[in-house]
Amino acid sequence: MTGRRSFPEESAVGVGGFVREDTPTAEVDRREAVMASLTGTVRELIDATIRTTVDDDEVHRIRDGLAALVARLRTAQLPGPAGIRYNAELRSWNWGNAVMGAANAIAPPLRVQHDSSVCHADVVLGAAYEGPPGLVHGGVSAMLLDHIMGEAASAMRRTAFTGTLTMRYRRGTPLGPLHLEASIVREEGRKIFVAGSISDAGGATVEADGVFIQPVGTPAGGGR
Numbered sequence: 177m178t179g180r181r182s183f184p185e186e187s188a189v190g191v192g193g194f195v196r197e198d199t200p201t202a203e204v205d206r207r208e209a210v211m212a213s214l215t216g217t218v219r220e221l222i223d224a225t226i227r228t229t230v231d232d233d234e235v236h237r238i239r240d241g242l243a244a245l246v247a248r249l250r251t252a253q254l255p256g257p258a259g260i261r262y263n264a265e266l267r268s269w270n271w272g273n274a275v276m277g278a279a280n281a282i283a284p285p286l287r288v289q290h291d292s293s294v295c296h297a298d299v300v301l302g303a304a305y306e307g308p309p310g311l312v313h314g315g316v317s318a319m320l321l322d323h324i325m326g327e328a329a330s331a332m333r334r335t336a337f338t339g340t341l342t343m344r345y346r347r348g349t350p351l352g353p354l355h356l357e358a359s360i361v362r363e364e365g366r367k368i369f370v371a372g373s374i375s376d377a378g379g380a381t382v383e384a385d386g387v388f389i390q391p392v393g394t395p396a397g398g399g400r
């Protein structure tokens with residue numbers, strides 16, 4: 177996630193993985209762009225690997241070349257996962273996030289837009305997300321919906337964890353361009369009920385209902 181949100185020091189949430197850093201926003205932006213450029217190429221690598229038909233010897237040469245690049249990246253590493261970081265200006269960055277992390281080539285990535293009452297995102301899913309032939313893996317659909325529905329529940333101002341997520345796969349979701357939406361249906365105390373969908377040009381392929389729960393001690397809502 178990026179942008180200004182509420183964080184533990186503001187909301188007194190003791191959720192692990194949040195790390196405050198003094199990195200200026202301009203430096204975060206610069207580094208994020210650098211990492212995103214690398215990640216885009218790694219994403220290309222994943223797609224090219226899945227679809228390659230080069231001969232065995234060439235596969236082995238490419239493997240050895242990539243192993244050397246991995247060793248170079250390993251010369252300076254975080255001790256564990258990237259977590260969620262934020263600075264004094266509340267610029268946040270979670271570059272390892274499985275759905276939208278700028279340094280995670282597994283992430284499609286999903287770029288979620290927050291409108292007044294709806295979160296939406298357009299994404300193109302390629303060969304790396306295939307389940308049934310030519311169709312998106314059902315778990316990938318659930319992952320993307322979990323994320324965008326969680327973003328809708330958080331509304332850029334609070335922490336909300338997935339409690340229950342119910343999926344209805346109405347028909348196969350084709351690989352290619354897709355549209356996702358999510359919005360809050362109602363709230364009951366710490367429970368936030370959210371609806372979400374994935375659509376192709378022909379309409380909804382997957383619909384989901386979710387119950388997202390604010391951890392104890394977090395504000396029940398209010399302004400940003």
Ligand SMILES: CCCCCCCCCCCC(=O)SCCNC(=O)CCNC(=O)[C@H](O)C(C)(C)COP(=O)(O)OP(=O)(O)OC[C@H]1O[C@@H](n2cnc3c(N)ncnc32)[C@H](O)[C@@H]1OP(=O)(O)O
Pocket residue numbers: 177181182183322323324325326327330333334335336337338339340365366367387389390391392
């Ligand atoms: C700045 C960051 C932005 C964040 C922006 C984030 C965007 C990305 C979002 C990604 C979302 C994820 O993947 S989150 C990762 C996946 N989810 C998790 O790992 C969550 C694991 N589970 C938990 O941590 C916990 O079980 C919680 C927090 C969900 C609930 O624990 P709790 O707070 O102790 O709940 P508890 O007091 O027992 O119950 C409170 C009320 O919720 C109900 N309830 C409890 N659990 C559930 C449940 N699983 N499903 C439905 N309802 C439940 C209870 O019946 C009760 O209702 P009543 O009696 O009051 O009526």
